[in-house]
Amino acid sequence: MQRRAGLQALLAAAGLLLLPSRARAGSQIEEPLADSVRTALSAAIANTAPPVPEFTDTETRLAYLRWLGAMSDRLKGKKPDWPDRRDFLQTVWYESRRAGLDTALVLGLIQVESNFRRFAISRVGARGYMQVMPFWLRLIGDGDGDAGRLFRMQTNLRFGCVILRHYLDRERGDLYLALGRYNGSRGKPHYPNAVLAAQRKWLYSDAPAAR
Known part of the structure; x- marks a missing residue:
């Protein structure tokens, strides 16, 4: 009897390990978009070129590599595999710069939203690193509404950065309100304060420039 109970407990634990990691963050709220927006x-999402940085000179490339090394050390506890860590950081750097966002801010947001878990799912269905709601696939995607696509690293980071840029533009540069809108808690302090606090961990003084 004890052996059966022990086996059931083991199987239950194994089953839990197979479930996607839950995220505690909130979610974006679906709102009407003007056709022009x-x-x-949609155009910002459409270009799916590989996230390969391009540099104007050797010094900026070296600055990027120094940033990559520093961030890699900080992220090692969350992503112990170096190739996985490198690809993730390269994609975050590329997509944040492409959207005109501070890379440290995006890393802070990811920390708060999913704690760097690729397969995180919130209680309301937001998915992936940046906890993107599936309705965005319908609103600005290519017509493929498969929510599983949001677990793809570049897809998730591309959507997340474009959405945050949209909210920042909509709030006329007010980061506090834009972060609240991203989380579905506009005007409340907890989420923006959490992201801005997490951002400080990822700040780097020798930030590289790219074209």
Whole structure:
């Protein structure tokens, strides 16, 4: 009897390990988009070129590599595999710069939203690193509404950065309100304060420039 109970407990634990990691963050709220905004966001999502940084000179490339090394050390506890860590950081750097966002801010947001878990799912269905709601696939995607696509690293980071840029533009540069809108808690302090606090962990003084 004890052996059966022990086996059941083991199987239950194994089953829990197979479930996607839950995220505690909130979610974006679906809102009507003007046609011009929808078109612009769709265009921003559409280019799926590989996230390979390009540099104007050797010094900026070396600055990027120094940043990559520093961030890699900080992220090692969350992503122990070096190739996985390198690809993730390269993609975050590329997508944040492409959207005109501070890379440290995006890393802070990811820390708060999913704690760097690729397969995180919130209680309301937001998915992946940046906890993107599936309705965005319908609003500004290519027509493929498969929510599983949001677990793809570049897809998730591309959507998350474009959405945050959209909210920042909508709030006329007010980061506090834009972060609240991203989380579905506009005007409440907890989420923006958490992201801005997490951002400090990822700040780097020798930030590289790229084209």
